[in-house]
Amino acid sequence: MAEEKTMIENGEIEFKERVxxxxxxxxxxxxxxxLGMFGLYVLIVLYLMAxxxxxxxxxxxxxQSLKHSFAPPTKIHREYKGERVGAYVLPTIxxxxxxxxxxxxxxxxxxxxxxxxxxxxxxxxEIGKDGxxxxxxxxxxxxxxVPKDGTMKYAGSxxxxxxxxxxxxxxxxxTKGEADIExxxxxxxxxxxxxxxxxxxxNSPDEIEKVVIKEKLNMILVKKGEDIEMITxxxxxxxxxxxxxxxxxxxxxxxxKNRIGYLFWIFPFHYHLFGVDNYDNxxxxxxxxxxxxxxxxxxxxxxxxxxxxxxxxxFIGMFITFALSLVFGGISGYYGxxxxxxxxxxxxxxxxxxxxxxxxxxxxxxxxxIPSTQVYVLLVFILSFIGWAGRxxxxxxxxxxxxxxxxxxxxxxxxxxxxxxxxxxVLPNTASYLIVAATLAIxxxxxxxxxxxxxxxxxxxxxxxWGLMLAQAQNVTYMTKYPWLLIPGIFIFITVLSFNFVGxxxxxxxxxxxxx
Amino acid sequence: MLKYIARRLIIxxxxxxxxxxxxFIIMEAAPGDFLDMYxxxxxxxQQFLExxxxxxxxDKPWIVQYGIWLKNVLKxxxxxxxxxxxxxxxxxxxxxxxxxxxxxxxxxxEWLLGIIVGVFSALKKYSxxxxxxxxxxxxxxxxxxxxxxxxxLYMAAKTGWFPIAGMISVNHNQMTTWEKxxxxxxHLVLPTIALGFGGFASLMRYMRGSLLDVLNEDYVxxxxxKGMPERVVIYKHALRxxxxxxxxxxxxxxxxxxxxAVIIENIFAWPGMGRLIYQALLQQDIYIVMASAVISAxxxxxxxxxxxxxxxxxxxxxxxx
Numbered sequence: 001m002a003e004e005k006t007m008i009e010n011g012e013i014e015f016k017e018r019v020x021x022x023x024x025x026x027x028x029x030x031x032x033x034x035l036g037m038f039g040l041y042v043l044i045v046l047y048l049m050a051x052x053x054x055x056x057x058x059x060x061x062x063x064q065s066l067k068h069s070f071a072p073p074t075k076i077h078r079e080y081k082g083e084r085v086g087a088y089v090l091p092t093i094x095x096x097x098x099x100x101x102x103x104x105x106x107x108x109x110x111x112x113x114x115x116x117x118x119x120x121x122x123x124x125x126e127i128g129k130d131g132x133x134x135x136x137x138x139x140x141x142x143x144x145x146v147p148k149d150g151t152m153k154y155a156g157s158x159x160x161x162x163x164x165x166x167x168x169x170x171x172x173x174x175t176k177g178e179a180d181i182e183x184x185x186x187x188x189x190x191x192x193x194x195x196x197x198x199x200x201x202x203n204s205p206d207e208i209e210k211v212v213i214k215e216k217l218n219m220i221l222v223k224k225g226e227d228i229e230m231i232t233x234x235x236x237x238x239x240x241x242x243x244x245x246x247x248x249x250x251x252x253x254x255x256x257k258n259r260i261g262y263l264f265w266i267f268p269f270h271y272h273l274f275g276v277d278n279y280d281n282x283x284x285x286x287x288x289x290x291x292x293x294x295x296x297x298x299x300x301x302x303x304x305x306x307x308x309x310x311x312x313x314x315f316i317g318m319f320i321t322f323a324l325s326l327v328f329g330g331i332s333g334y335y336g337x338x339x340x341x342x343x344x345x346x347x348x349x350x351x352x353x354x355x356x357x358x359x360x361x362x363x364x365x366x367x368x369x370i371p372s373t374q375v376y377v378l379l380v381f382i383l384s385f386i387g388w389a390g391r392x393x394x395x396x397x398x399x400x401x402x403x404x405x406x407x408x409x410x411x412x413x414x415x416x417x418x419x420x421x422x423x424x425x426v427l428p429n430t431a432s433y434l435i436v437a438a439t440l441a442i443x444x445x446x447x448x449x450x451x452x453x454x455x456x457x458x459x460x461x462x463x464x465x466w467g468l469m470l471a472q473a474q475n476v477t478y479m480t481k482y483p484w485l486l487i488p489g490i491f492i493f494i495t496v497l498s499f500n501f502v503g504x505x506x507x508x509x510x511x512x513x514x515x516x
Numbered sequence: 517m518l519k520y521i522a523r524r525l526i527i528x529x530x531x532x533x534x535x536x537x538x539x540f541i542i543m544e545a546a547p548g549d550f551l552d553m554y555x556x557x558x559x560x561x562q563q564f565l566e567x568x569x570x571x572x573x574x575d576k577p578w579i580v581q582y583g584i585w586l587k588n589v590l591k592x593x594x595x596x597x598x599x600x601x602x603x604x605x606x607x608x609x610x611x612x613x614x615x616x617x618x619x620x621x622x623x624x625x626e627w628l629l630g631i632i633v634g635v636f637s638a639l640k641k642y643s644x645x646x647x648x649x650x651x652x653x654x655x656x657x658x659x660x661x662x663x664x665x666x667x668x669l670y671m672a673a674k675t676g677w678f679p680i681a682g683m684i685s686v687n688h689n690q691m692t693t694w695e696k697x698x699x700x701x702x703h704l705v706l707p708t709i710a711l712g713f714g715g716f717a718s719l720m721r722y723m724r725g726s727l728l729d730v731l732n733e734d735y736v737x738x739x740x741x742k743g744m745p746e747r748v749v750i751y752k753h754a755l756r757x758x759x760x761x762x763x764x765x766x767x768x769x770x771x772x773x774x775x776x777a778v779i780i781e782n783i784f785a786w787p788g789m790g791r792l793i794y795q796a797l798l799q800q801d802i803y804i805v806m807a808s809a810v811i812s813a814x815x816x817x818x819x820x821x822x823x824x825x826x827x828x829x830x831x832x833x834x835x836x837x
Contacts, residue, residue, distance in 0.1 A: 348531070353809060353816070356775030357775060361539060361542050361797070364800075365542060479673070480674060486667070
């Protein structure tokens with residue numbers, strides 16, 4: 001503890017000497033290191049994130065939504081028809097276009113209010129008023145093929161009934177009464193040539209310049225409970241549904257099977273830091289701040305939950321490794337003999353297999369399809385098992401040299417038992433090495449887990465781990481089209497970097513020369 | 517020196533036997549065996565399974581299996597791959613070749629660049645270049661190899677500068693020798709960077725620290741004081757002494773490169789041993805796993821030996837008893 005006492009009084013200036021304990025000295029030296037402090041803050045934030053994962057994730061991390069496969073980060077709007085309003089999102093859909101075989105992504109227009117001109121009279125319908133429960137549109141879809149000569153050839157038509165329109169695709173149906181969708185993709189040409197080419201007298205898909213789909217509004221269906229009113233008319237004005245983005249939203253929670261959605265794993269908890277107010281349970285409404293993966297799961301929520309695995313495995317593994325290596329290294333250094341001999345040979349053998357080979361070999365001890373919780377325990381065990389031999393050698397060396405020091409001799413002269421000398425006098429002297437080595441070792445565990453999960457040998461779906469999430473990005477087409485799948489890697493990078501900064505700062509701070 | 521090398525090589529033999537024994541135990545302790553996928557298939561008859569079991573030697577107790585394997589290995593026969601239905605030795609040699617190419621190029625990349633850039637960074641201490649390189653080094657150490665590999669793939673896919681998978685192009689066989697060499701080299705670039713970047717980053721930091729330490733020594737000051745040109749002081753006196761302690765890292769970096777190759781080879785579809793052992797493990801193709809483990813251990817032990825010999829060669833203070 002800091003003692004303050006006035007040493008000398010020299011005129012007006014009062015010199016004060018503060019006697020700092022070793023811990024305070026180290027902390028003072030650590031605080032001087034800006035990168036170290038930065039790393040420490042980042043780590044605190046990351047661990048808080050892991051602790052409050054349920055609170056921070058707007059979606060259930062395992063909840064699939066196949067209508068949002070590979071959805072990009074959801075766009076948050078602040079303007080509605082030119083007016084500034086509170087933040088809101090629109091329902092979104094992701095699907096593979098039947099003509100072009102490309103994944104398309106659109107925001108959706110679900111009508112809320114329609115003002116129609118029915119043969120000269122203006123009629124207004126709004127959901128919730130006059131018993132109106134919803135709208136549908138009956139659309140006539142006509143397909144045209146435009147050959148190189150520029151003529152437009154009619155190919156076919158269908159009629160479809162939809163609940164929504166798509167922004168940037170066919171939402172013009174409402175204002176203009178019809179919408180043209182043109183495409184000149186090779187896949188679309190092939191598809192339309194295959195369907196209609198022969199009938200239209202075309203010889204190859206190359207003769208097609210483009211394909212045009214015309215959508216026309218045929219009828220509007222106004223749903224009133226069980227009844228449906230069919231109305232033909234022109235749309236004068238419309239409003240569409242928006243879903244406000246809010247802080248502290250009540251949504252999913254309390255999934256007892258996976259123990260997810262709890263506060264501190266005990267109290268079921270349904271509130272989340274942010275989220276979208278999905279007032280009518282629209283399945284298309286999602287809030288992806290970092291996009292969605294192949295199964296439409298929220299990448300951010302999964303990252304947050306994955307941080308639990310990735311961040312805890314480092315600490316637990318490190319503790320086991322260092323406990324083992326302290327005991328074995330200490331004993332073999334202090335007593336020597338058969339334990340020493342066995343340990344040295346053992347660590348030599350472990351070290352003569354490349355680390356990752358040993359890792360995947362040991363992983364094959366249990367089948368691949370065991371549940372994630374068991375994999376987790378196994379991974380901790382494997383990672384610590386691989387690490388401890390090398391560490392024990394270092395500690396053995398240190399014990400060998402500390403053993404020669406006078407204070408150990410003194411302790412022995414006082415008649416202390418060997419175990420007391422070893423555990424109370426010798427091993428505590430390795431503490432500063434241990435603290436630094438442990439901090440710098442944690443990234444190794446995190447990377448080991450991530451690499452194994454990346455190869456599909458670690459944590460399994462639907463559980464999330466940063467490495468496992470990156471495995472989806474391994475596919476070249478996925479990663480170029482949906483780069484947000486790479487975000488988990490950035491989290492690994494930041495975590496490892498922070499641990500390295502903190503470790504370096506600790507090493508400098510614990511160096512007696514820096515205490516000053 | 518020769519005596520030392522001979523002794524190290526002789527010690528290697530029992531070590532390898534123990535390693536192979538441990539690997540065998542692990543493989544035996546792992547649930548199921550290679551025939552499991554046939555057992556699940558209802559169209560495979562019981563007689564066929566029994567015949568296969570006999571043929572593959574899976575019906576004998578494991579210790580006997582191990583004895584037979586060891587005896588055959590001493591005769592140079594590494595057994596038979598269940599999956600590929602080819603002798604393991606023919607299968608593995610081409611893989612060893614690919615892994616050795618990748619490892620050697622990564623090591624060369626790590627060490628050459630690590631030392632050159634480290635020296636540069638030390639000589640330009642606290643300059644803007646030094647600061648940039650420090651940032652690069654810290655990022656390189658923190659960047660997981662597989663993530664870097666994915667990023668490189670991303671870059672290659674976007675720009676098309678480098679091929680993204682495999683070791684050779686489709687038309688490799690029609691090429692002239694020079695073209696073949698260029699073909700492999702262009703395929704080699706990305707895996708080499710992905711595998712070696714972490715090592716490069718840490719070596720660069722070590723080199724920088726080591727050279728800065730040496731530059732503070734008295735003999736460097738003395739050399740300067742007697743009017744020796746700065747170039748000679750640095751490259752003849754300081755650098756040589758700074759490199760010596762680095763060589764102890766060579767064994768460590770060989771182990772890292774061999775281990776890291778497992779994952780990098782999988783990402784870049786590089787036909788090396790890491791990929792082979794990974795697939796063999798999934799298929800429980802036991803003799804491939806054994807052979808890969810033993811060969812990787814041999815490579816590591818030889819690599820360590822080379823590192824020690826090198827250390828003795830450059831540092832007259834190190835002598836072997």
